[in-house]
Amino acid sequence: MNKRINVILSCMGIVGMIACGGNGENKKENDTSKAANQNVASTDAAMLDFKSDGSKGVGPVSTIEHKAFDAQLANKGVELFVSKCAMCHNFERTLVGPSLDGVVKRRTPEWIMNMMLDPSTMLEKDADAIALSKDFSSPMISLGLQQEEARAILEYLRERNSASK
Numbered sequence: 001m002n003k004r005i006n007v008i009l010s011c012m013g014i015v016g017m018i019a020c021g022g023n024g025e026n027k028k029e030n031d032t033s034k035a036a037n038q039n040v041a042s043t044d045a046a047m048l049d050f051k052s053d054g055s056k057g058v059g060p061v062s063t064i065e066h067k068a069f070d071a072q073l074a075n076k077g078v079e080l081f082v083s084k085c086a087m088c089h090n091f092e093r094t095l096v097g098p099s100l101d102g103v104v105k106r107r108t109p110e111w112i113m114n115m116m117l118d119p120s121t122m123l124e125k126d127a128d129a130i131a132l133s134k135d136f137s138s139p140m141i142s143l144g145l146q147q148e149e150a151r152a153i154l155e156y157l158r159e160r161n162s163a164s165k
Helices: 002-021 024-044 071-085 109-117 119-125 127-133 147-163
Strands: none
Touching: 071 147, 109 119, 109 147, 119 127
């Protein structure tokens, strides 16, 4: 029964994204101009840094070098977020998964990347992920991301969380 509900919800999400997407050419133009505007705003605004203390999670990422904000990497992260994450995560509200508003202040970058890269191990062995999963009916699935892709999404989360604060 739960599997059927998850399939139905996923299909509804896809239909909703298609219905709201409009013409692909206009969307691409809008995304390009939005990204350009965000890049200008990002260089002017102070960028939030990641939470540095706390659980690093369980998985392939044990440390991350804290670098200056990389707008080009964040732009790649936007595309990946839209294609891989947006069906379940939002910044304004909780969907299938938790809201990502302020996530870079709640979790370390290592924890966030480990959750993106290997959610099943995190949900099995990480106390924070286990506790968080109790609030949601569906566990996070593996997205098949490479470390560079997860890092790009992380940089987008950093930018997005800075813009909303």
